Amino acid sequence: MQQSPVAQGTVSRFVINPEGDVDGFILSDGSLVHFPPHLGTQLVAAVRPGDAVQIAGFMDGSGDVKARQIVNQRTGQQLFDQPPPRDVPRPPPALRGAGLVRLSAEGEVMRVTTARRGEPDGVVLRNGTVIKLTPGAAQQFVSLLRPGASVAATGYGTRNQYGEALQATAFGTPGNLTRLYSNFPN
Incomplete structure (x- = not known):
């Protein structure tokens, strides 16, 4: 190929x-x-x-x-790029996310990430931390989804030897977070 x-x-x-x-x-x-x-x-x-x-x-x-x-x-x-092997078991839906931990992050936006249709769905901070948002939630923060903006978030994700990433449950500027979901703690 x-x-x-x-x-x-x-x-x-x-x-x-x-x-x-x-x-x-x-x-x-x-x-x-x-x-x-x-x-x-x-x-x-x-x-x-x-x-x-x-x-x-x-x-x-x-x-x-x-x-x-x-x-x-x-x-x-x-x-x-090739499809995943069919014989590799995937965790059942009830266990997906079981290993996530509560994280918080703040910093300067280096890049805005996008979903499949090109709509913003998060940011990569200058320190490499990835903050993911749903495209719907991202629409609330258009002014912050740009390089150079100062942002903060709390949510659930992973920190490992390759970096840190979280799915935001609250997002905004440092000291001024907006809760994204009513059933998750801030």
């Missing part, structure tokens, strides 16, 4: 989703590269921060890269 490169650069840091899966990385120029979280383990085995990579795939409307192939230019290792 040969695809045309859409981006290349040096991996600055990995990013994770609130469940703790590596599902992307940031290049040194600030570009955000996404790939399926079920390939995160393979990716961190093939690429590490500081490695030069070439990415084939496509750019979405926000300028983020959806990777189909990642090539480590130092080692030549390649990773291809």
Whole structure:
């Protein structure tokens, strides 16, 4: 499978989703590269921060890269997007999120993340922390969903060796959070 490169650069840091899966990385120029979280383990085995990579795939409307192939230019290792194996058991819906912990974060927005249709659904802070919002909740905070804005959030997520990410239950500016859901504590 040969695809045309859409981006290349040096991996600055990995990013994770609130469940703790590596599902992307940031290049040194600030570009955000996404790939399926079920390939995160393979990716961190093939690429590490500081490695030069070439990415084939496509750019979405926000300028983020959806990777189909990642090539480590130092080692030549390649990773291809492919569906998860059918025989790998997935946790039942009742157990999804069982390992999440309460987290809080604040800082300066480096990038706005987007959902499938291009609508904002969160931010990546300068320190690499990912704060996810539902697209509906994000619509309440249009003025804060821009690079350079100072934001804060509390919610549930994961902190591990690759980073920190949370699904916000409250979002706003430092010291002024708005509760997003009535059935979650602030």
